[in-house]
Amino acid sequence: xxxxxMSKASREAxxxxxxxxxxxxxxxxxxxLYCLSExxxxxxxxxxxxxxxxxxxGDRKDMLYRKxxxxxxxxxxNHLDEISDAFxxxxxxxxxxxxxxxxxxxxxxxxxxxxxxxxxxLVFIEGGAAGxxxxxxxxxxxxxxxxxxxxxxxxxxxxxxxxxxxSAFFGRKLAPSGESALVIDxxxxxxxxxxxxxxxxxxxxxxxxxxxxxxSGDNFSMEEYNQSQMVVMLADGMGSGEQACKDSQAVIEFMxxxxxxxxxxxxxxxxxxxAIAAQNGCCNLTTLDICAIDLLTGEAEFVKAGAAASYIKHxxxxxxxxxxxxxxxxxxxxCPIIQNVKLEDTDMLxxxxxxxxxxxxxxxxxxxxxxxxxxxxxxxxxxxxxLLRYAISSQGGHIRDDMTVLxxxxxxxxGV
Numbered sequence: 561x562x563x564x565x566m567s568k569a570s571r572e573a574x575x576x577x578x579x580x581x582x583x584x585x586x587x588x589x590x591x592x593l594y595c596l597s598e599x600x601x602x603x604x605x606x607x608x609x610x611x612x613x614x615x616x617x618g619d620r621k622d623m624l625y626r627k628x629x630x631x632x633x634x635x636x637x638n639h640l641d642e643i644s645d646a647f648x649x650x651x652x653x654x655x656x657x658x659x660x661x662x663x664x665x666x667x668x669x670x671x672x673x674x675x676x677x678x679x680x681x682l683v684f685i686e687g688g689a690a691g692x693x694x695x696x697x698x699x700x701x702x703x704x705x706x707x708x709x710x711x712x713x714x715x716x717x718x719x720x721x722x723x724x725x726x727s728a729f730f731g732r733k734l735a736p737s738g739e740s741a742l743v744i745d746x747x748x749x750x751x752x753x754x755x756x757x758x759x760x761x762x763x764x765x766x767x768x769x770x771x772x773x774x775x776s777g778d779n780f781s782m783e784e785y786n787q788s789q790m791v792v793m794l795a796d797g798m799g800s801g802e803q804a805c806k807d808s809q810a811v812i813e814f815m816x817x818x819x820x821x822x823x824x825x826x827x828x829x830x831x832x833x834x835a836i837a838a839q840n841g842c843c844n845l846t847t848l849d850i851c852a853i854d855l856l857t858g859e860a861e862f863v864k865a866g867a868a869a870s871y872i873k874h875x876x877x878x879x880x881x882x883x884x885x886x887x888x889x890x891x892x893x894x895c896p897i898i899q900n901v902k903l904e905d906t907d908m909l910x911x912x913x914x915x916x917x918x919x920x921x922x923x924x925x926x927x928x929x930x931x932x933x934x935x936x937x938x939x940x941x942x943x944x945x946x947l948l949r950y951a952i953s954s955q956g957g958h959i960r961d962d963m964t965v966l967x968x969x970x971x972x973x974x975g976v
Contacts, residue, residue, distance in 0.1 A: 593651035757855035777804025915961035
């Protein structure tokens with residue numbers, strides 16, 4: 561749990577300058593992270609320094625094996641570089657800490673004291689390297705509030721109760737973050753509050769397995785990685801059946817772990833691509849479609865690797881999000897294209913596997929966009945079922961490839 565304590569001198573400095581900037585890690589912890597970064601970087605250089613195999617001798621099969629081994633070493637070296645950069649990024653993490661103007665600070669402390677909550681420390685936190693906290697009439701427009709508090713009496717109080725007091729005082733809807741303690745009792749604890757998301761997402765899925773198979777080669781994931789971001793992923797393994805399922809499942813699980821660890825999407829793409837290519841020798845390719853939705857702003861970020869186009873339905877109008885990129889597992893260096901789209905209240909996001917898009921687009925180019933536009937369906941489950949039925953019907957009732965439809969409806973929260 562993040563724990564920040566400010567001395568009187570630091571508090572005075574913060575009042576004068578507005579923001580105190582410092583590294584999240586310092587001393588031994590920072591040196592250890594840098595040491596790990598340098599170690600992985602040196603390992604990458606060692607792998608790249610391994611001399612190439614002599615191609616002047618040996619039969620063709622042996623030469624091919626040596627070439628594949630050399631490619632695998634290159635991929636592994638790239639992975640080590642990515643890990644090295646990740647450790648360096650964590651070591652250099654900057655946190656901006658500021659405090660309320662003194663009269664606001666005292667007023668809040670007195671207000672909470674009257675409610676039986678004793679405050680020992682109160683600061684505003686903004687992580688990342690850009691910018692500090694901003695101030696409005698309520699005194700706060702930063703990312704998060706960190707408050708160290710305890711209860712004055714014998715009874716415990718939920719952290720959400722303290723959040724209600726803070727929301728009323730600062731004039732914005734605040735909720736406990738995942739790092740926050742959940743119960744206020746007689747011992748001092750750190751409680752961290754952040755803006756409550758303005759949007760919520762209603763999601764649904766419809767699937768069909770290729771008619772001569774028992775298991776789908778498509779896999780998906782819908783996860784909230786923090787209170788303000790939801791990530792939707794759809795992976796389609798090459799072919800169908802058990803092997804395709806294993807390939808797409810591995811891609812999804814790898815991406816989930818990298819994103820949970822805080823890797824940037826491009827860096828995670830690169831590492832997963834290299835791992836799949838080295839394992840399969842460029843034989844089992846897998847498409848990957850990612851949409852990360854910011855629940856505070858409604859911004860959606862799309863990243864595609866060989867995936868079918870996605871669609872955003874705004875009433876009768878439909879936007880198409882497509883990218884001509886290679887699937888994961890290619891030995892070529894993957895350069896994902898990132899596209900940003902602003903989502904509004906009641907917009908519907910539709911993500912599809914190739915089995916759906918190929919079946920419908922075979923009728924006519926642009927047919928999928930047309931039927932989504934003409935549809936009056938607002939329920940995400942009904943839309944997913946409708947598109948699946950249409951795709952099967954367009955092939956005369958046959959299911960010639962695995963089919964998956966993911967739909968998400970964006971809803972504005974009331975009162976936020």
